[in-house]
Amino acid sequence: MKLRILGCSGGIGGNLRTTSMLLDDDVLIDAGTGVGDLSLTEMIRIDHVFVTHSHLDHIASIPLMVDSVGFMRDTPLTVHATAETIAILKQHVFNWKIWPDFSEIMNEQQPCMRYEPLELGKTVALGGRRITPLPANHVVPAVGFHLESGAGSLVFTGDTSTCEALWDAVNRIDDLRYLIVETAFSNVELELAVRSKHFCPSLLAKDLLRLKRDPQIFITHLKPGEVELTMREIGECVSGFIPKMLQNGQIFEF
Template identity: 60%
Template structure:
């Protein structure tokens, strides 16, 4: 498996894009503004979008993706998510007011887009690739994902805060190689981090003590204007692991 980071920022501007990652050539993990960096030929190869949760920075480019490619494809784009997330997309985005309902265009039998619900812990198998939604704790229903090639696994937590279920699931993964985990706020903003369901360095340090594997760990969702401060706080608090900042265009092969 090959994962390319299209966007991993907590905001936009100055070449920062919100969360989106391209798995091989045909799968998106979230669809934030990073999707807009792809060429049309690349967009046409995408058959699946796996969505962690319904917040705009993770779903903003699903409408543009299906609108741009729908009439040029011979099969629907499949959007995989929790039932609550799919309901939110249907009710608040693809509702004919904000955007057309592409699950019924050109008709309900041959739509440009199809919704596919999943449950936490339910593995979706696409060829030799296994994608498993993991528990997350956020302001809205959310998941992370285990991406398993058979040889190794990468875990992307999505947006989450302290969550014992996540660590229980991760610690059961015997071939974990990479962990991408968020820290959306610096320590001084711990209150808003807690209220919005995000990590901050002090809490992240406590939670990483629950990880029972050695893995390469990358920090994502750093906010514009305080990314350097947040990374400094993380590195000052955590010495057990080799922690690095996730960067756009970074590629993981596993």
């Protein structure tokens, strides 16, 4: 299983891209602006998008990608998300006002896009790959994902703040090798982090006390302009782990 980071910033500008990861060559985990760096050929190969939640920085490229390559494919793009997130996407994005409803637009004999509801803790198997939604705590319905190859596991939290149920689930993963966790704000913005249900370094440090495994930890979703500060604060706040900053283009093989 190969996971390539296409975007891991909290914003855009210069070489910054918002959250997206390419699993092998056919699955996206979130579809932020980083998807726009893929070639048409690479986009045509994508059969599945797993969505953590409905915020724009995680879904921005779905409407544009399905419009760009939907007619070059003969099967629908499957969007996997919880029923709540699917309802939000239908009502607020693919509503014929912001963007056409591509689940009603046909390529050959089939719609360009289809939805597949996810349930917390219920694994989706794609070939030998297993993807399981994990609990998260955000201002809109949200999940993280546990990616399992059989040889090892990676957890991506998506957007979350303090979440006991997440760590309970993560602690049950025997072969956990990597943890990608968000830290959207610096400690100066603690109040904003609490209100918008994101982590800042002090909140992350508190939650990591619950982690009983020893994965390599990578920090994602850093706010542009606060990257160095936030990573420095993480170094000061977190004990027992040495989190690194997730890099765009980084590849995980497990």
